[in-house]
Amino acid sequence: MTEPLIIGAMVRTLGAYPSGWRHPGAHRDPATDAGILRRIAREGEDAGLDYLFFGDWLATGPDLEFRDPYLLARIDPVSAVLFLAGVTSRIGLIATVNTTYADPYAAARSLASLDVLTGGRAGVNLVTGAEPRAAGNHGRDAHADNESRYDRAEEFVEALRRLWDSWSEDAWIADAERGVLIDPEGLRPAAVEGAHLRVAGPLNVARPPQGRIPIVHAGTSPRSRALAATEADLALIAAPTLVEAIATRRLLRDIAAEAGRSPDELRVIAPVLPVVGDTDAAAKRIVQTLLALVPLAEGHQAARPAFPPNRTIGALADALDVSREDPLREATFDARVTTAEAERLGERGAALIERLDRIAGLGVRTGDPLTWRHLVAAHAVPAAFVVGDAGTIADHFELWRDEGAADGFNVLSAFQPAQFEAFTRIAAPELRRRGLLRSVAESQGSTLRDRLRISSYVDA
Template structure:
């Protein structure tokens, strides 16, 4: 393992992560399925020396995403797209998301191994167990299954996939034209797995991946998620919102990895981060306000001819009670902060007396507004109820500032060991990706935090991970793939 270095991934959201960013003049909003557009984003990230380009996925959709994240209303299939990008990029890692609940281990092992070959060792599998129960109805199932059931399946699934990746030893191929010997059958192994969820004979019908095992990623904070992460994951996408939370989460995962017999230093924890970047702090805050002004609140929806209940309901996509009406108003904010904000106007200032009655979420939102806008309760530029509502709507890990401020933030998390880097997301595209690459990455490089060039060819190289030895190497055990002679001939 090389010395600790900062890692940056880039997550592909076709229209960005801000709920109204796609409405900004000049922002992309219609190219989610355009291969040239996607390839262009990947090339920008590769030129900036990002570790990987990441495709999330979801196996169902719902009309509620119209106002929360248009990027997930309909999204391109990860494996197909990553294979295409593998031919148009040369160094950046390619992360695909696949849910063990709706895949078979043999299929997933074959897809990931093939992608690793096509990309020459740049593939990575992001494990999700899925929180959207609607997916079950797309896969001929009655139920999605509870978390325990899904994680039991995932635990068995991951170990089986690793066994399939190892079913061909690296030197199994002879390919001797003179003798006619093509493979050494003693180096091709069945897995003969008989488990609670799967019965798989093997071997895989793809040669061992160039990385041995493609890099494994996982996201989650539940107890079962942490167990899986500590045992299997190379990279973690964490949901920590503060440095203190990040330090605690990272330490917990590393402890679990050590208990599982792994070197904890080989695990990288990368929270998601949406930096809203401009040349100056003032301009970045102005940009944040401009984006928020494009958000449709419930009253805006009514003026557009629809009731809030209408955009939250579709006979095709789901039941009204799945989403709930009226999520973007002071009533919804009131439920979150523990104070009746409906007696105020959106642009009224939040008084110190009102703020003093807020619950934990309300106090957190006040701090969020201050960090993002510089506005404070009772300040010269006071926080308004609209500010709090926007902070409630634009949730997640968002940082607003100039290049030095964004770099300071990333450095603080890295140096304090709250994270090993970040999974960067853009509020809107393509301007914000360029802004991060052109303004923040050079600052991180100037500080000696981030690479100026790739050190190797594979994603494992970028992450400082060794190639795992095949479990059959020096095992002293022969597992024939079938009743074949020791050397299979053409």
């Protein structure tokens, strides 16, 4: 039988679609994240998901409000997983650490602590960061360039692994009768001396139960791909289409093989933003609402200095190469797009209209009326939406697995908690029925390495 996929939740409490927080009933106050995190964690664990994943971004600013509102204010990822360690007992917990700014000893220590506290459920996502403002928050003059960031990231991986190996498996003796607590020979220095990092070791936390805590990496540059393919257990890819995902997965597997690694040791994980309803039509109506809630250049938002410039009909027309003289530029957001106007939007306009039919049941001639608001919003705020009932969502997961596009998925939810719960309660049972998601019983007592089907690490 084919193995189930690896399925985890990428947790963004404010929702993964930028207008999600405006949806009726959505969580929208980061000061009350504790409650929503607890709820998401229990829900994900009960559904048998493999892990909860927390990204990170080392700066904030008013420009994020309309682009990536979930980055504005949220719990730091290592704090989030340590908090959830106490309210869960089976699910894996993956936190992001930025190797450009983090201290490797401190990172190795908190991750080993998480692994000990959870009996081997810890994972770490290593990123080098793309946010230049992070430099000013960490006492640096400028954000380092791609090459030096990845040089440091490689040393960081080495440092983590050596620190986690500080205690040999039989170093802790605890023989009360003889009064022997440890075997000093089994406590080893890390002795990392690189161009970017120097760490003496050993680590002052017990050996993590997994030995090597699973490493996740996400990025797009050649150095990032090389790091993912040679060092990571999970590679997160950004590929929006099936064809691109197949190509990216193949490329990563090839780089792994060239580096002398079995490509099957690398799991490639694709993002998915399922919008789930009891019926396809109900799910499409949710997308209609999300699109209608995207702030466009009208009302008070448009006056904000950080308001994105792509939220006008003119910007959409420019992007689609529509003539400067075309009267469609004078349309209002809530006017229906006419057949004649649609024809003047060219091939890319036709593709956008076709997509809106597929994800939201909107159309020029058929379906619910397609307005300029929908077109501008869908163009300005794209997302990897997969929209429908349990069967439609499961078809997507199955197709991507069968075509070799992904070994698993990071599930994003447009808003919390309703859309995450729609995924776990409506879609997850169908995924399980088709053998795409493991059964809850199977995951009892598993470490994250077991869940990811990575061979266990034996102390050198």
